[in-house]
Amino acid sequence: MALDLFTPKAPPLFGLDISSSSVKMLEIVDAGKAGFRVERYAIEPLARDAVVDGNINNLEALIDAVKRGYKRLGTRTRHVAMAVPTGAVITKKIVVNAALRESELEIQVETEANQYIPFALEEVNLDFQVVGPSPTSPDEQEVMIAATRKEKVEDRVAVAESAGLKPLVMDVESFAQQTALSIVVQSLPEAGKDKNIAIVDVGANVMNVTVLRNDQSVYTREQAFGGNQLTQEIVTRYGMIPEEAENAKRSGGLPDDFEAEVLKPFMQNLATEVQRALQFFFTSTQYHNVDHILLAGGSAVIPGLDEVVTAQAQVPTMIANPFAHMQTSPRVQQKRLMVDAPSLIVACGLAMRRFDP
Numbered sequence: 001m002a003l004d005l006f007t008p009k010a011p012p013l014f015g016l017d018i019s020s021s022s023v024k025m026l027e028i029v030d031a032g033k034a035g036f037r038v039e040r041y042a043i044e045p046l047a048r049d050a051v052v053d054g055n056i057n058n059l060e061a062l063i064d065a066v067k068r069g070y071k072r073l074g075t076r077t078r079h080v081a082m083a084v085p086t087g088a089v090i091t092k093k094i095v096v097n098a099a100l101r102e103s104e105l106e107i108q109v110e111t112e113a114n115q116y117i118p119f120a121l122e123e124v125n126l127d128f129q130v131v132g133p134s135p136t137s138p139d140e141q142e143v144m145i146a147a148t149r150k151e152k153v154e155d156r157v158a159v160a161e162s163a164g165l166k167p168l169v170m171d172v173e174s175f176a177q178q179t180a181l182s183i184v185v186q187s188l189p190e191a192g193k194d195k196n197i198a199i200v201d202v203g204a205n206v207m208n209v210t211v212l213r214n215d216q217s218v219y220t221r222e223q224a225f226g227g228n229q230l231t232q233e234i235v236t237r238y239g240m241i242p243e244e245a246e247n248a249k250r251s252g253g254l255p256d257d258f259e260a261e262v263l264k265p266f267m268q269n270l271a272t273e274v275q276r277a278l279q280f281f282f283t284s285t286q287y288h289n290v291d292h293i294l295l296a297g298g299s300a301v302i303p304g305l306d307e308v309v310t311a312q313a314q315v316p317t318m319i320a321n322p323f324a325h326m327q328t329s330p331r332v333q334q335k336r337l338m339v340d341a342p343s344l345i346v347a348c349g350l351a352m353r354r355f356d357p
Contacts, residue, residue, distance in 0.1 A: 013079035013168050015350030016066070016160065017176075020051045021204040021227075021246075021298060023065045025073045026347040028326070028354065037327035041347070043340060044069035048242060053205075054085030056155045059162075066163040074331075081169035081176075081350040082156050086208070087222075089148045089172045092116055095134050098141040105130075109145055117147050125153050125170075146172055169353045174210065174217075176349030177201065181294060182215055183322040183348075188292055195291040198281070199320070200274050200309075201345070202299035204228045207270075209277040211290065219281050225273045227299040230266045237262060267305055271312035278313060293317040300342035322348045 014027035023044045031037035050061040094112050096105065109128045110121065117124060124147045134140035153170055160167045181199055185192040194214065201208040205226040211219040227249075234245035238255060248254050254262075274293065282288055293315050295306060300319050309317040321341040328334055 010354075010356070011079045011168070012077050013081050013351075013354050014073070014075060014077050015176075015347040015353070016080040016082050016165070017173075017344075017347040017350060018051060018056075018062065018066075018082070018156065018159070019203065019346075020046070020053070022046050022343075023062070023069045024344055024347040025069050026344055026351045027073070027075055027077060028348070028351040030355065031327045034327050035325065037329055038323055038332050038337060039329045040073055040075060040331055041337070041340070041344065042069045042072040043343070044072070045246070054088055054152075056159065059155075059159065062159050063162045066159060066165070070163060070165065078164065079166045079168040080160055081171060081353040082160060082167055083171040083173045083176050083346060083350060084148050084152045084156065086172060086174040088152045089146050089174075090117055091144060091146045091172070093131065094143050094145060095137075095140050096143055098133065098139055105143070109143065113145055113147055119149065123150055124148060125150055148172075169350070169356075171350060171353065173346050174208075174220075176346045176353075177210075177296070178212070178215070178217070179349035179352050180322045180345045181212070181296075181320060181349075183352075184294055184320050184324075185212070185215075187324065192292065196287055196289060198274075198278065198290045198293045198315070200277070200293055200295050200297075200300075202226060202270065202295070202297040204298065207273055207277070207297075209274070209281070211281055211285075211287075218287070219285055221277055221280055223273055223277060225270065227297075229269075230262070230299070233262050233266065234258075263302070267302060267308045268312070270299065270305070271309045274309050275313045278315070290315050294320040296320040296342045296345045298343045301339050320345060 014025055017024040023046060026041040027039040028036050029039045044065045046065050047061045050058040056062055096108055113126055126147045128143050128145045131142040131144050134142050157167050185197060197212045199210045203226050205228055207223045207225045209221045210217050231242060231245045231249060234240060235242055278290055293309060295317060306317045306319055319342055323337055323341055
């Protein structure tokens with residue numbers, strides 16, 4: 001039996017996801033034989049201009065929201081895993097000699113990075129991860145390189161530290177999302193093996209569509225369509241201010257004609273956008289079909305949206321819920337969690353970094 005006396009265990013951490021509409025915090029713990037348990041989570045809304053297109057515009061407002069969220073979360077854990085926006089990261093897969101030592105690999109990664117990163121290397125944070133053996137040659141391995149401008153990382157670190165937290169991991173939003181969605185994919189028939197699975201993440205302003213095949217991304221596209229269009233329609237039709245509209249959208253209390261006149265057309269538009277995205281996927285890759293659609297993001301919580309998308313795209317659609325087979329602690333409202341699940345995908349992927357080997 002080996003005792004890890006000298007290798008300190010990584011401290012426990014929780015996921016902190018900063019999006020354009022809210023700050024989301026989530027703590028997941030090991031529940032032994034029962035798998036994982038959702039220990040606690042908090043969602044704190046953000047002022048409209050605090051974060052725009054992944055850029056932090058209003059530092060004070062964001063720090064305040066993180067402080068409020070942390071207080072509501074009620075954990076003693078201060079270490080966090082965070083993520084930089086996918087759009088702020090350049091990723092590239094390279095193939096290298098499998099026999100390279102760690103130090104040699106680092107030199108090779110820097111050499112390769114120099115060729116395709118449009119910034120000086122001292123301006124970027126560079127990281128890499130060995131993906132696995134190359135499918136074409138047993139003597140080679142695939143390595144994923146990720147690079148982002150230092151300021152993108154430093155901004156997020158500054159927010160966490162100003163709120164009294166300690167950033168331990170900096171991930172990429174799309175990687176965190178994939179970590180959480182691999183849990184959802186496990187529950188599909190045959191765990192989704194050799195199937196094309198479209199992840200449709202509907203945020204406030206943009207809709208990200210990623211097609212996964214055997215845990216690898218084979219296609220990704222961003223479309224200008226999001227939940228703010230529904231908010232805007234409520235503002236215009238009912239003469240509300242945006243904050244009122246946002247609240248009414250979440251908690252109900254809108255006029256009787258809202259569903260038929262506003263919500264149904266929005267759902268139909270969203271389904272049409274999904275169908276369009278799939279058409280782009282078919283025309284720009286060798287694939288001609290999608291086997292499953294998983295809906296994520298804030299708008300995925302609209303009741304019945306999965307059915308509207310299924311009918312329009314003619315593809316079985318379900319709401320992405322990585323917590324479906326997890327335990328929940330008594331302080332978590334199960335019903336609330338099921339509603340919030342699609343918007344907690346990135347936070348879930350970040351929270352799962354606690355269990356990295």
